[in-house]
Amino acid sequence: MNQASKPPSRRAEYAELTRRAIVDAARRLFAERGFFATRVDEIAAEARVSPATVYAVSGGKQGLMGTLIDEWTRAPIIAEYEERFARLEDPAEILRTLSFMTRTMRQDWGDVMRLALATAPHDQAVAADFALGTKRYRDGVGLVARRLADLGALATDVDADEAADVLWYYFGYASLFTLVDDNHWTYDRAERWLARAASDALLRK
Missing domain, CATH: 1.10.10.60 (Homeodomain-like)
Structure with missing residues (x-):
């Protein structure tokens, strides 16, 4: 051996x-x-x-927070979905898949996201780890935006950079927490609405 x-x-x-x-x-x-x-x-x-x-x-505690942020932003599901996005050719299906992935990650890791959002403004070490985690998150969203651009699926006045910003608006931290926590929507309803809203905002008619 x-x-x-x-x-x-x-x-x-x-x-x-x-x-x-x-x-x-x-x-x-x-x-x-x-x-x-x-x-x-x-x-x-x-x-x-x-x-x-x-x-x-x-x-210590800062190291543990760093580990949790790292595990969340490197979860195996992320690589699996990146491969799936590269294979999909239907723009609406790509956004439905992104919405489902966002919902799944939120159900699996929402406690860590909430914790990082609450702690980072008050702890420099956690803030640094959270900034790195957020960069990974945004990079993943940017990958989807570039895929839509490569397919020629974006509206004529939207480029890949703007699409990434719009996708972050819908699939970053705030929207799903607002719909589920504040508005008391089910995850199913929020997932469907976010996919439709992002499609309406970005895709060529």
Whole structure:
């Protein structure tokens, strides 16, 4: 068996299980209590490790927030959908797919998004991680805009850059939170409306 194919050692497996327990505990407590109201010793107790282990594994609360933002903005679904967008040729279907992806990501990672939005203005380290995460998010939206432009699907007065801005308006942080949290729409209704609205705003008639 060559070096590359060796299974992880028991020590490595235990280290990963410990890291996962700490990250999951932090996510639960941050969602329940907020970033600033959660203490490292509470995360340690929830993960059944010592506070020293939390610092050693994650670098403390800021490090844990950075990990959560990284996991959200590098979720496997993102690469899967990027490949799907490259294959799709129906512009309306592309926007329906983007709307479904946005809804799915919000249901899976909305707690982390809300936490980052609330914490970043008050913590420099979290703000830096959130800025990087937002750039990845916007880059993904820009990829869809360029795909629509390449298909010749955009309205005559809209270029790829403007399309990316409009898509961010519909599929960035604010719109879905507003429709679901403030207006109490179902995710199904919000997903359908956002896809239609983006199509009306961007696509060639």
